[in-house]
Amino acid sequence: MEEGKGRVCVTGGTGFIGSWIIKRLLEDGYTVNTTVRCSPEGQKKDVSFLTNLPGASQKLKIFNADLSNPESFNAAIEGCVGIFHTATPIDFEVNEPEEIVTKRTIDGALGILKACENSKTVKRVVYTSSASAVYYQDKEEDIMDENYWSDVNILRNLKPFAWSYAVSKTLAEKAVLEFGKEHGLDIVTLVPTFVAGPFICPKLPGSIYGSLPFLFGDIDKNPLIASRIHMVHVDDVTRAHIFLLEHPNSKGRYNCSPFIATFDEIIDIISSKYPKFQIPKSKVLMGAKGPKLPHLTSKKIMDAGFEFKYSIEEMFKDTIECCKEKGYL
Numbered sequence: 001m002e003e004g005k006g007r008v009c010v011t012g013g014t015g016f017i018g019s020w021i022i023k024r025l026l027e028d029g030y031t032v033n034t035t036v037r038c039s040p041e042g043q044k045k046d047v048s049f050l051t052n053l054p055g056a057s058q059k060l061k062i063f064n065a066d067l068s069n070p071e072s073f074n075a076a077i078e079g080c081v082g083i084f085h086t087a088t089p090i091d092f093e094v095n096e097p098e099e100i101v102t103k104r105t106i107d108g109a110l111g112i113l114k115a116c117e118n119s120k121t122v123k124r125v126v127y128t129s130s131a132s133a134v135y136y137q138d139k140e141e142d143i144m145d146e147n148y149w150s151d152v153n154i155l156r157n158l159k160p161f162a163w164s165y166a167v168s169k170t171l172a173e174k175a176v177l178e179f180g181k182e183h184g185l186d187i188v189t190l191v192p193t194f195v196a197g198p199f200i201c202p203k204l205p206g207s208i209y210g211s212l213p214f215l216f217g218d219i220d221k222n223p224l225i226a227s228r229i230h231m232v233h234v235d236d237v238t239r240a241h242i243f244l245l246e247h248p249n250s251k252g253r254y255n256c257s258p259f260i261a262t263f264d265e266i267i268d269i270i271s272s273k274y275p276k277f278q279i280p281k282s283k284v285l286m287g288a289k290g291p292k293l294p295h296l297t298s299k300k301i302m303d304a305g306f307e308f309k310y311s312i313e314e315m316f317k318d319t320i321e322c323c324k325e326k327g328y329l
Contacts, residue, residue, distance in 0.1 A: 009033040009080045012087030013050060016195060016205035017128060020238040021084050023200060026055040033076045035065035049200055067104055070111020077115045082245045085112055086128040090165060098164040105168040106175050113179050124186040126244050129173040131193040131230055131257060132166035135294050144294045146253035188250045192237045193230030193257040196315050198322035208319055214267060214279050215329060230296055231259045233310035243306045257296040258308045270316050
């Protein structure tokens with residue numbers, strides 16, 4: 001695939017990862033189509049944070065599309081050489097039945113892939129999966145690579161936090177890869193963990209709120225308290241997406257998880273850099289015996305030549321400075 005040129009499409013362009021991918025693509029010289037979902041009331045969304053990006057006035061085009069109507073993505077995909085499918089229904093509180101969310105996720109993804117196949121111009125699709133599609137299983141493993149898949153039966157029986165989302169991402173990623181095999185469409189999937197760092201979108205990303213709850217005074221109520229969590233800087237996960245689009249031999253799944261740390265370790269790192277926060281140790285955390293989540297090794301993508309740029313300290317610094325700038329801290 002030609003490097004740095006051509007028209008590509010990013011679904012879910014107003015999201016944390018989607019907006020960063022758009023920013024990087026414009027900087028790298030791509031022409032970008034992106035899709036945004038209309039608000040339920042039919043009101044027009046404020047996308048000025050996208051249209052104000054450097055190069056956007058000349059090289060960014062915005063389309064309305066919704067996963068409930070996969071054909072609505074056809075116009076955005078037409079003429080593109082690459083697709084980044086980041087859009088996904090997020091319903092951590094399970095406000096809708098899991099079956100409905102899963103069907104919408106799978107049908108939307110497959111509809112987009114059919115449009116890619118019909119376009120005759122798309123050379124590769126990069127699908128954004130989730131670490132929740134890997135580590136929910138009954139195996140006591142300390143390290144997991146891309147061969148591991150979450151067991152949806154375990155998810156449906158135990159119903160951990162965000163279990164519905166995990167089921168939908170697991171089954172959708174499997175369906176996406178299977179579609180690629182059956183139809184000869186070049187598809188790779190990226191499996192990111194909790195994403196932190198500066199955000200372009202105006203709304204505080206859920207992954208930052210969930211992974212750093214003590215910054216927002218919500219740790220004792222946070223359902224994600226565990227013995228340790230995975231994290232990645234948003235710029236690293238963005239560059240990983242583009243790396244997989246451009247790499248001539250990328251195949252299958254790729255974990256994107258450079259860091260794993262306990263909440264205690266995270267609090268110690270942040271407290272040492274920002275002592276004025278005076279982060280109290282949570283009573284819940286002090287006695288927590290959460291699941292010992294396995295380390296998701298990123299060896300495959302690193303062996304392909306990808307390099308993570310950011311330390312865990314830099315990731316937290318960038319997150320906090322952005323939150324302060326946008327008035328969340």
